[in-house]
Amino acid sequence: MTEEATTWVLADPRAGTAAQPLGIAERLGVPFRTVPLGWGPLARVPWPWPSLAGLDSAARARLRAPWPRLVLSAGRRSAPVARWLGRQGARLVHCMRPGAGAAGFDLLVLGRHDLSPARSAQDQPPEAANAFPILGACHRMTPARLAAAGAEWAVLADLPRPRVALLVGGPVRAENMAPGIAAALGAEVAGFAGSVLATASRRTGAAATEALAGALAGRPHRLHRWGDGGPNPYAGFLAWADAVVVTGDSVSMLSEALATAVPVFIADPGGLGPRHMRLHGSLIAAGQARMLAAAPAPFPRQPLDEAGRVAAEIRARGWV
Incomplete structure (x- = not known):
């Protein structure tokens, strides 16, 4: 929204992935900046440390001070970018399994269907302290x-x-x-x-x-x-x-x-x-x-608003 916003959303080119952090940001009720990400040839490397190496040159140019207070991201490719911003002092909220470095996030928003044992040494399960289980995935259908x-x-x-x-x-x-x-x-x-x-x-x-x-x-x-x-x-x-x-x-x-x-x-x-x-x-x-x-037998259910629930948790922690 504005260059001065202290909340940044790292927007993956894939719409379904980008919708997850955007949905949370829209429920926070504060100004935020959307940072479009573009990927270079090294984006598929499972970087075990914070890095901007997977970004293309245009996306790297968008990452400049003043640095955010809160970063919202989703997907494995954006995880090392978010962790790099964490080194600049930002709180990190990440949707989906990040691969390596799960413990480096302040909050991991994970679908309950993704809470399964690690499949490899590079895909460690999140620390219990930073996992925030939800049903399905966050989105923008408010x-x-x-x-x-x-x-x-x-x-x-x-x-x-x-x-x-x-x-x-x-x-x-x-x-x-x-x-x-x-x-x-x-x-x-x-x-x-x-x-x-x-x-x-x-x-x-x-x-x-x-x-x-x-x-x-x-x-x-x-x-x-x-x-x-x-x-x-x-x-x-x-x-x-x-x-x-x-x-x-x-x-x-x-x-x-x-x-x-x-x-x-x-x-x-x-x-x-x-x-x-x-x-x-x-x-x-x-x-x-x-x-x-x-179907077609009806059954009662309440609307599910997991993005709103994540946003409420972020506000409760004082990160915005």
Whole structure:
């Protein structure tokens, strides 16, 4: 927001990663500076010490005094950069496992699904004193944003109820969901929905998106294709949904769906690893979600605001 802000957000180029510290910063209620990060050829090196070596020259130029009092970051690549700023006197709050140097952060915001034994010497579990477990991941889908989206997309109220938001991802670290999976999912949701508010993502792929469109054809629906021009109705879909179905491959979309007050159902597209299965289990155990097989039976749940909870902890510690 301003150059003088004493809170900095290190924004990874990946939107889902950047959204985590940005979501916390927006809930703090104080001015903050967003520092876009760009990566050079050494970014993938698991630096065991504080370092700016992974940054490109433009990103390094953005790091200049006066130094921040608080740094919010996320992801392994930004962890050594945050630790370098810690040497300049900043408090450090980091989302996701940082790899090496976990004990060097003042607060580690970790999804309960990531609280597992270390997988290697460079991936040590965090010290208990600095771990702050949450459900899912932090994000920017605040109550205020949902309210604004509801007003902006009031036209969706004309669709038949129950309106079911269908958030479709794709293979983890890849692209292009199998068209048959997308079609089957669309047909299943359309079978119990009055109308479907469907959105594809970058990982869904064109073929799967068209298969989804075919499954919804002839039924009341609205489909947002990845890369469509014009305003994105994603937040509007969440604001007007009576229930939300999310493919279980997307931590971000699942977490954003939990910002609503409606039932959230997890669709398993197959091929998911232990981390995603632990995520599903943690949400179900907390009463925040159920598997798609339980739909459309409603169940009570409260909106989840983990970014707000982290922000409250930061304020309580006097770091802003």
